[in-house]
Amino acid sequence: MNANQETAATQDMIVCRDVHKWFGQFHAVRGITTTVKQGQVVVVFGPSGSGKSTFIRMINRLDEHQKGDIIVDGIELTDDIRNIESIRREVGMVFQSFNLFPHLTVMENITLAPSRVRKWPKDKATEVAMGLLDRVGIPEQATKYPAQLSGGQQQRVAIARALAMQPKIMLFDEPTSALDPEMIKEVLDVMQELAASGMTMIVVTHEMGFAQEVSDRMLMFDHGNIVEDGSPDQIFNNPQEDRTKLFLSQIL
Amino acid sequence: MVANAHSLDSPALPPPRSETGAIGWARENLFNSRFNGVLTVLAAIAIILTLWFSIRWAASEADWKVVTRLGSQFVIGQYNTESACPGQNCAWRPQVGLLLGIFLLGMAWGVAGKSIAKPVALTAAIAVSAMAFVPYSLDRMGWDTRLLLLANLPAVFAGLALARYTPLGNVRGIILAGVAAFSLTLVLLGGWVPGLQPVPVLRWGGLLLNVILAVAGIALSLPIGILLALGRRSHLPVVKTLCVVFIEVFRGVPLITLLFMSQVVVPLAFPQDFSQNSLFRAAIVITLFSSAYMAENIRGGLQSLHPGQAEAARALGLHGWQITFLISLPQAIRNVIPAIVGQFIALFKDTSLVYIIGMLDVVEIGRAFIQGNPEYLASAKELFIFLAIVFWIFTYGMSYVSRRVEQNLGVGTR
Ligand SMILES: Nc1ncnc2c1ncn2[C@@H]1O[C@H](COP(=O)(O)OP(=O)(O)O)[C@@H](O)[C@H]1O
Numbered sequence: 001m002n003a004n005q006e007t008a009a010t011q012d013m014i015v016c017r018d019v020h021k022w023f024g025q026f027h028a029v030r031g032i033t034t035t036v037k038q039g040q041v042v043v044v045f046g047p048s049g050s051g052k053s054t055f056i057r058m059i060n061r062l063d064e065h066q067k068g069d070i071i072v073d074g075i076e077l078t079d080d081i082r083n084i085e086s087i088r089r090e091v092g093m094v095f096q097s098f099n100l101f102p103h104l105t106v107m108e109n110i111t112l113a114p115s116r117v118r119k120w121p122k123d124k125a126t127e128v129a130m131g132l133l134d135r136v137g138i139p140e141q142a143t144k145y146p147a148q149l150s151g152g153q154q155q156r157v158a159i160a161r162a163l164a165m166q167p168k169i170m171l172f173d174e175p176t177s178a179l180d181p182e183m184i185k186e187v188l189d190v191m192q193e194l195a196a197s198g199m200t201m202i203v204v205t206h207e208m209g210f211a212q213e214v215s216d217r218m219l220m221f222d223h224g225n226i227v228e229d230g231s232p233d234q235i236f237n238n239p240q241e242d243r244t245k246l247f248l249s250q251i252l
Numbered sequence: 253m254v255a256n257a258h259s260l261d262s263p264a265l266p267p268p269r270s271e272t273g274a275i276g277w278a279r280e281n282l283f284n285s286r287f288n289g290v291l292t293v294l295a296a297i298a299i300i301l302t303l304w305f306s307i308r309w310a311a312s313e314a315d316w317k318v319v320t321r322l323g324s325q326f327v328i329g330q331y332n333t334e335s336a337c338p339g340q341n342c343a344w345r346p347q348v349g350l351l352l353g354i355f356l357l358g359m360a361w362g363v364a365g366k367s368i369a370k371p372v373a374l375t376a377a378i379a380v381s382a383m384a385f386v387p388y389s390l391d392r393m394g395w396d397t398r399l400l401l402l403a404n405l406p407a408v409f410a411g412l413a414l415a416r417y418t419p420l421g422n423v424r425g426i427i428l429a430g431v432a433a434f435s436l437t438l439v440l441l442g443g444w445v446p447g448l449q450p451v452p453v454l455r456w457g458g459l460l461l462n463v464i465l466a467v468a469g470i471a472l473s474l475p476i477g478i479l480l481a482l483g484r485r486s487h488l489p490v491v492k493t494l495c496v497v498f499i500e501v502f503r504g505v506p507l508i509t510l511l512f513m514s515q516v517v518v519p520l521a522f523p524q525d526f527s528q529n530s531l532f533r534a535a536i537v538i539t540l541f542s543s544a545y546m547a548e549n550i551r552g553g554l555q556s557l558h559p560g561q562a563e564a565a566r567a568l569g570l571h572g573w574q575i576t577f578l579i580s581l582p583q584a585i586r587n588v589i590p591a592i593v594g595q596f597i598a599l600f601k602d603t604s605l606v607y608i609i610g611m612l613d614v615v616e617i618g619r620a621f622i623q624g625n626p627e628y629l630a631s632a633k634e635l636f637i638f639l640a641i642v643f644w645i646f647t648y649g650m651s652y653v654s655r656r657v658e659q660n661l662g663v664g665t666r
């Protein structure tokens with residue numbers, strides 16, 4: 001890290017204070033308090049149903065929290081629609097099932113939000129989109145439809161689509177778990193390059209190789225809360241919690 | 253796998269003769285078991301006998317005089333009779349409407365390029381122009397009528413040129429031109445401009461009437477159905493309730509009943525001039541009836557969408573209406589094209605029911621003719637077979653076009 005990034009990294013991008021979420025009677029997220037600094041790459045892992053997805057979906061308010069505070073890039077998430085809209089412009093999201101728009105070409109998928117939300121002229125949106133397709137390694141697929149691409153290519157388009165809004169934060173919800181094994185690497189490589197460029201990232205994943213190599217910090221989730229928070233080195237070599245040890249022994 | 257291993261050491265041999273061509277196909281599909289073989293033979297005998305008897309009947313026994321006798325009445329009903337249009341020939345007015353329709357098809361060809369639009373536009377233009385060569389003894393058409401029919405061929409190319417070489421060459425241009433052409437046709441038919449002899453709508457008849465009602469119904473019931481479907485999914489209880497009540501009422505009552513009721517109810521809601529107009533009443537009722545079904549088709553399409561689609565759109569910062577009109581509706585409509593076209597076809601056939609409020613659609617023209625001319629009673633079967641074929645040509649055309657559109661959109665594969 002150079003000095004520039006060092007000072008930038010002291011800025012808080014995401015602050016959560018005692019965040020709770022209920023689905024009906026079910027207490028899905030139970031008092032999360034944590035802070036993510038600018039440029040940090042955070043891997044979130046833990047058993048299924050532990051609230052990982054809900055946690056990151058609350059950060060761009062796809063799910064609403066019911067108690068506590070979430071502050072993203074200095075903007076507090078409230079019911080105020082203007083706040084939500086500005087947050088969604090700052091936060092990109094990549095889903096497990098890609099969720100590309102099947103009736104639009106790859107190019108149209110990427111330029112839709114920049115032209116409709118950011119109101120960019122067509123030329124600019126297209127130019128940025130081509131640059132991003134280059135960056136994720138599939139410039140030749142611009143005029144195809146999502147169904148004509150492999151899973152790995154689709155997920156890379158989804159990443160390009162999120163990046164086209166020029167977000168400050170990227171959220172990934174198990175981006176490789178719907179992929180065939182031979183396609184996982186091409187997606188992880190794109191994410192690694194993104195991390196190296198200084199993007200603030202929260203990645204829900206069980207790709208422990210990626211976590212070890214790329215992340216700055218790992219959060220172990222269980223029963224709607226963070227049970228352990230540490231560097232990859234600490235999590236893999238010296239986990240403090242029995243639940244972390246048990247979970248890692250099951251997946252490694 | 254076996255084929256692969258094979259091709260490694262020696263060139264692949266062509267399959268044995270019996271597996272290719274017509275014989276191979278028949279063996280695989282028609283005679284692949286003893287039971288299927290028997291069924292195939294029985295079906296073949298039934299088809300051949302049916303064809304044999306129908307063709308023999310149609311060619312030798314049947315008396316098609318009734319069809320030629322009615323002639324252009326099938327197309328325009330009593331529009332050009334002495335009582336409708338006294339002292340002059342008004343046949344040119346519906347013919348201008350036809351020209352405009354063919355012109356629009358030409359525009360569609362220009363906009364859609366190499367798609368189904370081209371064969372449809374060309375086929376329609378050629379078929380209509382060919383009517384100009386119907387022998388005089390059959391329909392007694394004058395040279396002016398024939399010239400206007402022939403003009404449909406240049407009309408389709410005029411539409412094509414307009415779409416290719418002017419800024420009107422896009423979907424919006426077609427919609428604008430369509431609305432203009434339809435309004436102009438109505439004004440001409442009604443003679444609602446100074447200098448033209450007014451023709452009361454009760455005199456508009458034949459296929460002209462069916463097509464006018466169907467075009468108005470189709471063009472309006474799709475957008476109204478979309479709004480109703482969205483309203484039914486609204487979070488506002490008032491909007492939702494209103495839409496549910498509307499849909500359930502119009503789906504729950506037979507169209508015939510609605511048409512009867514329109515004579516009593518529509519005058520309460522609309523000014524005199526309009527409600528006196530049985531064409532207007534029929535168009536409203538048919539449109540609303542069809543909209544209710546359309547709404548349910550589209551709602552089905554909306555429900556079939558993966559929730560991740562709207563979620564991804566929200567995550568990108570698109571807001572409610574943008575998600576609805578850019579993401580949800582385009583996909584929903586694609587998914588239910590067969591149901592929507594089915595509804596269009598049903599609507600087209602249902603336009604015949606306007607006989608109930610005293611209008612002479614193409615079927616009623618025929619029925620009334622037989623009733624008024626008992627000497628043709630024996631020809632009723634020829635008449636109704638002919639009418640069935642006419643309807644079938646239109647409805648099959650619609651379903652053929654929709655299948656091709658689906659293929660072009662790649663529905664089912666993407
Ligand atoms: N929309 C929802 N309605 C009801 N329960 C939900 C909903 N979304 C998630 N849950 C529940 O909340 C818990 C946490 O879910 P999630 O955040 O998806 O877990 P994870 O991503 O860690 O597997 C699970 O028990 C799940 O069943």
Ligand SMILES: [Mg+2]
Nearest residue numbers: 052053054173
């Ligand atoms: Mg999850």
